Amino acid sequence: MKPAPFDYLSPRSLDEVVRALAEHPGARVLAGGQSLLPAMARRALRPSLLVDLRAVPDLDRIERTAHATLLVGARVTQRQVERDQVVGQECPLLTEAVRRVGHPQTRTRGTVVGGVVHADPAGELPAVLVALDGVVHARGPHGTRRIDAAGFYLGAGHTALHPDEVAVAVELPLSPRFPGRAPDTGEGAVAVGAACVEVAPRANAALCGVLAQVGVRDDGTITAARIALFGVADRPVRARRAERAVLRGGSPSCGGHPDEEHPNAGYPGEVVGELVSRALRQAVRRAHRQPSRQTPPPAGREAPREPHE
């Protein structure tokens, strides 16, 4: 389990990164390395060149943009996001998902963008992108382009990212949790709740799971619902039928698979309906919760895992 020979480059600018990728067709981008390096050690991947982002400026930031979105740079670690209070308040689904990625040790190195582009079908982070209709910012020889979540995942380990492109950031819509911070919809304050429910016999590797985020008005009406499934197909799956059912006020997963486009057999198909119900119930409950109960855990302490929740 030692990698095949490769070259290593640590550029100081994005332009250099892009140039290196263009000049070396076999090159791969190195960020946190938590998936890439083990795959190289198994010689499952044999990049001729590793282009390390460590010295590239401005990629280590979590930004709120002017258009109510969150921009997570390519070097931002999962641990950084997990502990970020702004993310916790305004993009709660990302926080819910990221604390279930790997172990604290791997989250300290692993990046959010890396997890998104690694495209593990059972991974939580790709499901966040799909659930929230996020956008991947990709920089290539012809500049930066935005790739929508809907077209980003092509299969297990396959994305719309070109070999000469580097994902520089992931952009996710902000969904403030509490009344007062929510955008004024003209229909009263909307509270947001998010949940990640998965089956994970071992805490660091889920068999399958569901992400759900809901907006709930004071009167209890669900005004928004976003649901994504992971570990049920070769890519994360948006459960739009279930979302529509919820918005109509119905039971979220009335029988069968909640997504019409990707029927599947086997265990994930048997349990995903139940997981959708649980995730929605949790999300709604959290939306109803008082802000005072939402104090994040003190820094340095692991949030309690609820692997079977």
Next chain:
Amino acid sequence: MTDAVGAQDPPGAPGPLGAPGPLGAPVRRREDDRLLRGHGRFVADIRLPGQLTAVFVRSRRTHAVLRAVDVTAARRDPRTVAVVTAADFPDGPPLLPSASGPVPGLVSAQPALAIDRVRYVGEPVAVVVAADRYIAEDIAELVTVDYEPLPAVVDLDTALRPDAPVLHPEDGRAGGGVPAGAGGEADGFPGRPSPANVEQVVRAVRGDVVAALAAAPCTFSVRLSLARQAGTPLETRGLVAAWDATAGRLTLWTSTQIPHGVKDAVRTALGLPADAVRVVLPDVGGAFGTKMQPYPEEFVVAWLSRRLGRPVAWAEDRAEHLVATTHGRDQRHDVEVGHDADGRILAVRDRIASDIGAYSFTNAASEAIGTPAAVPGPYRVPAYAAESLAVFTNKTPSGSFRGVGVAPATFVMERIIDLVAARVGADPAEVRLRNLVGPEQMPFDSGTTLHLSAVSIPWPPYDSGDYPALLRRALELAGYEELRREQARRRSATDTATATDADGPGRWPLGIGLGMFVEPSGGGTAELSRVRVDEEGTVEVTAGIAPSGQGHETMLAQIVADELRLPVEDVVVRLGDTDRVRWGAGTMASRSASVGGGAARLAARELRGRALRVAASLLGVPVTDVTLTGTGFARTDGTGPVLPWREVARAHRRADPDRPAGSDDGGRTEAETGTGTTGEGAQTGERELAAEVEFRPAGTPFGYGVHVSVVEVDPGTGAVVPLRHLALDDCGTVVNPLLLAGQVHGGIGFAIGDALLGSVRYTPDGAPVDPAAGYPLPTASGMPAQLRVHHADVPARTPWNADGVKGAGEGGVIGGTAAIANAVADAIAAAAGTPRPPVPDPQAADPGTVTRLPLTPPEVLRLLSLRRAVTSTGGRRPLTGPATEEED
């Protein structure tokens, strides 16, 4: 949370002032300082000048003829030091010895490098030597192997078919290994010739099982099975071999449980004189049975070092470990049970088949051999017969595995008890009490005979204990009655309330499972220990046991310090060097404290006697008037000086040179506990104050225990949440409660892996499923939230060693696996909504109950739906409901 177990233990032997001695004290592990600070030295930490690295080219085929192994390109690489295949061994590569069927020239033995056939993915085919592992892996990719595929035998069913492909067609012994003295047809087993893939057949018989089954008022049959497991110690295998041309000697640093076994095997394979191989044991990061045999890599790397004249290192990587290191379990049992209406078990007949992988690897058949006599466990079972087949398949060879034989046997018997309880409508704890061997029956000889290929041996009697009392105490400690009430409360809440109220952790169906076991520890084989005192007064213990993290150094120091009335920290312990101790069986089978510790106790006692005689002559009094205290030797009347150890050691050295060394001490003593063969250890010094004892226990100590597992099962996903786990052991005298608790904790972790998570999986073609992706090892976050380890209030000592110590290294996995499996089965029954319905079909086992491990979420979900299908009344509840509950 762990209860301290020391508080309730009786103190050790009284010290000089009546104070408790170090035996039984919760002494902290002396190993931990170096291990926890990262100062342990493991094989992979060893760097010798000029050291090279070996990498093995392994078979990628399940079963194939090796047409050609082309090493031309690999040898042409300028970085190559050597590339070697079987053809490079003048007399062929060494064959792996077989402990299970010691037949010289055994055709089913694995060659250290494949010769003309490969029989499993991972089998070593060639070896590459280079400066480091990176380069060696590059070169290994240049070796090309031309395979001609053969049909593969991928599981027990395929292997036992009459038309199955045969793994070892030349093996005249295969299929012929039916034990001579067995009952065979008389016990109701078919007298057919064994299929060609059967390596050997082992039988265990007590009473007349045919008659007892026929006479039993109730009978049922069930198939129970356990999945294939990998040991996955944190430290994989590895070794460094260094040939010293000047001395004509080879030194091996190898990660093993059997330093002397490796020494003997390697020197025999390499044709070297007895003294020409030295094995040194570095720190070993776990073993669990996977390191208790010599391996191909040890032979090949040793051979390479001698041939190249340079040190050669090899360290197994994690992906290699899953295909190159022995597996365990993978066993199925077809059980017939006869019982009465009260749940008393009258007869059990068990047809066992164990998948031992591709070769008669050293201990490949050890699960097959260890299981049959162990099934009845702590229960009376008056009539019993088992036939156990060791079956070849195209998989990595099996080997010993923590709880070998006994863990699968206990899983089977404990499941049987619960099935009987369900059938007669009695509480499982009550059914256990009705079947346990009673204290009045101790020592209990079940009258079981084990028929092996070559010999028939009586199964040893259980030495001591009060099994029912231990069970009752465990039930009390666990709050068993309250747990049952809580289970009923949850069940009725589910039956009466909306689905929502029953949803969520804390409301899911609760399962309570018991796992009761006996743990044979270290009968038969001898162990050696040597204790010496030098002229500075330093006390040093050496022994043949070979730790892999258990705390042997601490354990031996406590025993010797206890005997010599010294503080524990004054005793130096040196283990794991075959140049320091002439022999040792090693560490396995829960025997290190009972046999290794037993040897150290006798050696220390011998040494003390010797020192007392020297002191007596220095003090000018008869030996009966000398006493040993914490400060040294003194007259019992309190007059005269106190002689410290160093003065006695010096005086011993100065003793009359005409007196031949050891003349008054050597020889054999027949003790009640066993045979202690003493000697002065002439190898290291004529006049050294020392004593060496080889201790062979005269019987087998049987530890025993009860595990209580409490789980809840998520009815929507089949996920199992272990909530609480209690272990109550009686392993006789406890040397150190902290070490004991550590063994039990680790064993419970192992049990969680066996019962809930792990299995080495193969594709239908017999290829291992992505070994690089790893193995679902249990982690700390999967342990039960509440873990309690207790020891019997009044332990039952064993008569088979001086301290009354029984083994405890395997009980955690043995009792834990069974308890967790029973808890899951109990929760599934509870989930179905009706409490334990007696099963109408007299022959069928409980439908939807647990019959195979591991209990992964898909398996549990499958059982839940089976169970719901048969219990139609009120068990089913909708999966979803309105969102109003207040969990998390």
